Structures are given as structure tokens and as C-alpha cells.
Amino acid sequence: MHPTAPYQLYYWPGIQGRGEFVRLALEAAGVAYVDVARRRGERGMEAMLASLDGAVTAHPSFAPPVLRAGELLIGQTANILQFLGARHGLAPRAQQGRLWANQLQLTIADIVNEVHDCHHPLSTNLYYEQQQPAARTRAADFTARRLPKYLGYFEGVLVHNPARGNHAVGGRLSYVDLSLFQLVAGLRYAFPNAMARQQQAWPRLLALHDSVAARPRIAAYLKSARRLPFNEDGIFRHYPELDR
């Protein structure tokens, strides 16, 4: 237990998932946090599940990730990032920039949902293996049509940003850059063939991925045990049959 850590993150212990977008912001901010469900022998899972329980907490979340910051208990990834961005200089201060960052983050949330539905197109209550034919159809559509539409959109955002430095919003690092890094990393893990085939269409986006990965705090995090590997329980899953 780190009773002095300003933040507690509640998320499933074995996957990057949506929690990873929050972890990256906390790591880039350089603030201490406890990844509650990953603590050993301290009933971390119980504490995580309590954050979803209306009988225990006034503001229960429908699903993790959930962040505790003192008296505040905050759910929904984009909501947490908006909060952390304002607190730690990972978002513009002016209204227009804040709105734009939140808008882009919500668009990242949309593609992340679509990535999830590639392996679970019919039901989250069935295993992947029980919906594989539908998953093939959905993933083929995703890699051929949706993925290039989304990444082309984000490439355009970078191209049209008048500020220098190849950031999504303004001229400084924001949580949107961190999330775009994670999106590219995850898509490369899940769909290496589709990404390799199309990558020349997104030079700015891939350069942003590399520049985020090279930032000292992020590079240290990615080498640490705090960074879980991608796996087939998370959102970005590599099933070769979905990436012909």
C-alpha cells in the first residue's frame, strides 16, 4: 500500500485494456499511483469491484477503468483523461483546445470500441471461439474500411495542426498524443499485416507513435514490469485469422 499516492487506478489486473490509456497519462505526468487490482495479497480485486458497486460508493461506474483522486471517484476513460489532462498540463488550458482534445479522445474511444467488436461482434457473453465466423466478417470490414478511415482522419489532424512538433492538439504533448501512441501500438499488435500494408498512408501518425515511445518517462514505463504485454484477453488481440 502507498497511502501517500495521490491516485488509485481500478482496472482489471491482467490486461492493458482501456486502463492503459489512463496508465500512460499517469506515467507521462510522473505522478505516483497505485494499480489497485494488481497489488498482491491486498484484496485489490475486491477494492476494484467496490468502485462499481452502488451499495458501497455514491458514484459507481458501469465498468472500469476508474480513478480515485482524493474524494473524487471518476469513471469512463475519456472523462478520467480530461481530468488528468487539466491537472497535469497534458491538455490545453483554453476552452477551444480542451474541447478539441476531448473530441479527439472520444473519436479514439470509438475506434477502440470497433477494435473490440472485431473479436466480439455478436456478444460479450460468448467466447471469441463461439463467434469466429462473424468475427472474420467484421474484422475484414474493419481492416479494409474502418481502420484506414479512422487513421486517415488522425493523420489529417496532425497534418492540419498549424503548431510545430507533430502533436495532435497545439504545440505540446497532450493525453491525445499518448492515446494515439497506444492506438497505433495496439493495432500493430492485433493486425500486423493490415498495418504494414497501409502504413505509408500515415507518416505523421507513425512518427508521433515513435516520438511518444521515445519520451524518457514513457520509454522507462514501457521497459518496466508496470507495462503489461498485449494478450488475447484485452482489447487489441492478435488472431491471425482476423488479419489475412
Next chain:
Amino acid sequence: MHPTAPYQLYYWPGIQGRGEFVRLALEAAGVAYVDVARRRGERGMEAMLASLDGAVTAHPSFAPPVLRAGELLIGQTANILQFLGARHGLAPRAQQGRLWANQLQLTIADIVNEVHDCHHPLSTNLYYEQQQPAARTRAADFTARRLPKYLGYFEGVLVHNPARGNHAVGGRLSYVDLSLFQLVAGLRYAFPNAMARQQQAWPRLLALHDSVAARPRIAAYLKSARRLPFNEDGIFRHYPELDR
């Protein structure tokens, strides 16, 4: 053209869709707005599509709805509602309440996405009729498992709100209440059997639906030609075979 209207809404002209959550907020606030793509003979669709075009606008949206407010061009439904809520007293002023409202709105966005995927589980580039068997499987899972999980969650939010008045957030109307009204109305249109079967589980939520519908500005809107009917081009579609 209403050159003095403070807001221009860019959304598809023939459907309620996600634009309806924004329309309800504008109507409840009692502010003038132009529903741009629905203007006759004024190239409304062209203007709407320009809001998505990075060659024309600095902050293009990936998809509508988009709201113009003077110099600001704002995309993503929850982002627009957060903006309007703060401006027009449709959200709490204090940080904790603002975060909670945004969190609930993002959870509404999640179930709305799942409603959409009931009729389009495999691809947004195919017609419903081309993915009907998969749609039946997805809709059966949605109505049996996901719908009660989400609506039970929102019922709990209302039950556990310590303030009086049966509102989602605090003791006053917020954009979350308006969106919950639209969610219930849409689900009743799309899945009347599933909703009738389960409705006794959500007395607070259904009472909130009725109280929002009875508010003078909302009641006047619902009777007006500005309120489009539900139809099978929107998000909430009624296909009897998906609602056994």
C-alpha cells in the same frame, strides 16, 4: 437562414440519431438554433459535410453531430453536451458533479453504440438485410443481458441520488436527464416487447422519462415538426424479428 441564431447544428437531416441528444439540450435550454442540413434549398447538406472536411475547417469532426457556437466548432455528442450543459445551466457547476454528469453521458453513449450494433453487428458498410442472422443473435443478447444491465445501472443512479426530484445528477435537470429520456423513448420504439417485459425493474427511470416529456419546452418540442419521428434509418430501429 437565422443569422442571429447562436447555434448551428450539423446533423443528418432525416433521422433523430445522435443529433437528437443535442437537439433536446438546445430545446430544454430554450435557445435558438439552426438545424443546418434540414433547411430547404440552402445547401444545408453541403454545409454539414464541410464540418467534416479538414480542407475546409481547422477542427473537422470524424462524424456528425457537430455544433457551431460562434468561433467554436465542436464534435462528439458528449463533448457538445458538456459544453452546452455548462453554458445553459444543464449541468452542475462544481467539478464533482460535472465529472459525474460526463461519466453518465459517456455510459449512455456506450449503450447507444450497442443499440446501433444490434442492427449492424458485422459492418456499417452493409445493409441490415445483409447481416440479419448476426443481428438476431446480437439483439437477443442485447435485450436479454445488456439492456437490463445498463438500465438497472441507471435505475441505481437515480435511487442512490441523495437529492430530491428524481434527477440523475444532483437536484436539478441536467443534460443527462434529457439523454435518459431519449434512451428510454428509443428503446421502447426499437424493442417494445423487451421493454414491456422488463419495465417493472426501472420505476425511477421510467418516471424520469415521463417527467422530462412533460416539461413545457420539451413537450412543445415533441409536438413540433422539429422532432423527427423514429424510423429505420436511425439508431433506434424497430425490426420485429429483433424483439421476440
